[in-house]
Amino acid sequence: MHSRNRASFLHKLGYAARHPGRISSYTRRWARDTWLRMTTGDHVGYYRAVMRSDSARNPEQAVGSASHDRWLALGKMQYDYLLGHGLLPSHRLLEIGCGNLRAGWRFIDYLEPGHYYGIDISPDILFAAQNVLQRYGLQHKLPHLTPVRNLSFSFLPKGHFDVVHAHSVFSHSPIEVIDECLSHVGPVLTPGGFFDFTFDRTTGPEHQVLREDFYYRTETLTALARRHGLRARFMRDWEKLPHKQSKIRVTHS
Numbered sequence: 001m002h003s004r005n006r007a008s009f010l011h012k013l014g015y016a017a018r019h020p021g022r023i024s025s026y027t028r029r030w031a032r033d034t035w036l037r038m039t040t041g042d043h044v045g046y047y048r049a050v051m052r053s054d055s056a057r058n059p060e061q062a063v064g065s066a067s068h069d070r071w072l073a074l075g076k077m078q079y080d081y082l083l084g085h086g087l088l089p090s091h092r093l094l095e096i097g098c099g100n101l102r103a104g105w106r107f108i109d110y111l112e113p114g115h116y117y118g119i120d121i122s123p124d125i126l127f128a129a130q131n132v133l134q135r136y137g138l139q140h141k142l143p144h145l146t147p148v149r150n151l152s153f154s155f156l157p158k159g160h161f162d163v164v165h166a167h168s169v170f171s172h173s174p175i176e177v178i179d180e181c182l183s184h185v186g187p188v189l190t191p192g193g194f195f196d197f198t199f200d201r202t203t204g205p206e207h208q209v210l211r212e213d214f215y216y217r218t219e220t221l222t223a224l225a226r227r228h229g230l231r232a233r234f235m236r237d238w239e240k241l242p243h244k245q246s247k248i249r250v251t252h253s
């Protein structure tokens with residue numbers, strides 16, 4: 001399954017034959033994305049426009065959950081995993097691409113006030129995040145929810161975050177965005193801190209679909225982290241969970 005090339009014509013043909021009901025929604029998405037690519041600048045501008053369009057329809061679907069139950073389950077999976085890996089209420093957590101707080105609301109509830117920092121390129125999904133915060137009555141936890149233009153973290157303090165977390169963000173990112181993140185994440189981590197990110201893994205050729213979904217080989221991302229002086233580890237225990245993406249943990253080397 002991990003060797004499949006979703007960008008290939010043969011794959012698309014086979015997929016269409018197996019799922020004829022999805023052809024019209026794919027065609028609509030293709031047309032919308034083509035228009036957005038032509039009318040926006042770089043990848044971040046393009047993806048911000050995708051999120052604006054998707055969030056206007058349904059914020060939970062915009063972050064990739066087909067139903068509210070899946071939204072709850074995917075958030076809980078991320079939360080349980082980090083608690084199992086030692087996240088404490090006193091820790092400071094930076095969530096990159098926090099979306100509408102699918103996992104974030106649980107972290108906010110668990111951490112001490114002010115210890116959660118969520119950033120996202122999409123102001124629209126951050127508006128939806130404010131609704132979620134209100135729905136769960138978490139205003140008193142004073143989380144930071146901040147729109148960003150890039151992943152340089154230049155407005156954040158050095159050595160501050162025990163945990164940096166990015167779920168289903170690099171699966172929507174070209175390699176230059178991942179490179180930017182890995183080149184700047186080290187300084188904001190505490191000396192013993194770690195950065196966990198998920199990615200869509202392929203064992204075949206790396207490829208992308210509609211500039212929305214990007215598939216990488218593990219070695220590409222671990223080598224990139226090493227080039228920035230970081231140690232990268234493939235998280236085997238994450239593979240046991242019911243989730244299609246894989247996870248890498250990055251630490252100071």
Ligand SMILES: C[S@@+](CC[C@H](N)C(=O)[O-])C[C@H]1O[C@@H](n2cnc3c(N)ncnc32)[C@H](O)[C@@H]1O
Nearest residue numbers: 051063064097098099102120121122167168169
């Ligand atoms: C699939 S959603 C996942 C949201 C959240 N991590 C979760 O698990 O619910 C991806 C999120 O990442 C954001 N995003 C995509 N590229 C980003 C980037 N380069 N920097 C920050 N956020 C980004 C999107 O706007 C979107 O909210």
